[in-house]
Amino acid sequence: MEYTVMLPAAGSGKRMGAGFNKLFLEIGETPILIHTLRVFDSDPDCAGILLAVKPEERGQIQDMLGQFGITKVKALVDGGEERQHSVASCIEAHEGAGVVLVHDAARPFIRRDVIRKLVDMASAKGAAIAGVKAKDTMKMARNGVVEKTVNREALYIIQTPQAFRYEVLHEATKKAEEDGFLGTDESMLVERLGHPVHIVESTYDNVKMTTQEDLVFGEVLLKRKQEEDLDDADRTRL
Ligand code: C5P
Numbered sequence: 001m002e003y004t005v006m007l008p009a010a011g012s013g014k015r016m017g018a019g020f021n022k023l024f025l026e027i028g029e030t031p032i033l034i035h036t037l038r039v040f041d042s043d044p045d046c047a048g049i050l051l052a053v054k055p056e057e058r059g060q061i062q063d064m065l066g067q068f069g070i071t072k073v074k075a076l077v078d079g080g081e082e083r084q085h086s087v088a089s090c091i092e093a094h095e096g097a098g099v100v101l102v103h104d105a106a107r108p109f110i111r112r113d114v115i116r117k118l119v120d121m122a123s124a125k126g127a128a129i130a131g132v133k134a135k136d137t138m139k140m141a142r143n144g145v146v147e148k149t150v151n152r153e154a155l156y157i158i159q160t161p162q163a164f165r166y167e168v169l170h171e172a173t174k175k176a177e178e179d180g181f182l183g184t185d186e187s188m189l190v191e192r193l194g195h196p197v198h199i200v201e202s203t204y205d206n207v208k209m210t211t212q213e214d215l216v217f218g219e220v221l222l223k224r225k226q227e228e229d230l231d232d233a234d235r236t237r238l
Helices: 032-041 055-067 083-093 112-125 166-179 186-192 212-237
Strands: 003-008 046-053 073-078 099-102 127-133 138-142 145-150 156-165 198-201
Touching (some): 046 083, 083 099, 112 127, 156 186, 166 186
Parallel strands (some): 003 099, 046 073, 127 198
């Protein structure tokens, strides 16, 4: 099923400590941003990519798109102060209805089967987000002292992509803007409408490249992905 993806790429990545947009950092000699774009550029179900960028990085990113042969970017929009503002710019630029995905440009290892499940679920139910079950024991604490142990069975660690029928995301974003509400993800804005949000099981390797350690992990994940791709190609040849 067809979808459009919105990729906020206008952050500064302070926690990475690179001194520039972390999406320009390379994994296996290719920028993180390009790895993420390639996932969607090569997906036949992806109808288009809307990319939010910092105005001062627009030229550099445009050059990168040409250099790496990325063809599905329909618009480069100006990102905002907060991630939510960057996504809002993408929503404004989107023409038409259907299912839209919001995905952090800093998560290059999202798998296509998870994307498919999200799109199908959002089409049927209106809102679906990627998540994994918490593996560790979870506790609530105040000032470093445990208040209680939380039932892990009920806890999910939420990632992107987050998928929505366009009208649901549009309404949620408009309402948040009117109320001056700032959320940490799009799901929060939809939850405020009272609209149910469904969780689609994702994979633990859909990591957001946030700190230097993530890059080490990223190199390993890339090698594994390349091996898997080769296996797939071999299987197709047989
Ligand atoms: O900083 P963090 O990794 O949590 O940001 C998630 C994604 O949102 C990144 O791809 C980043 O470039 C993007 N972002 C944005 N505009 C902002 C802040 C973050 O597009 N103002």
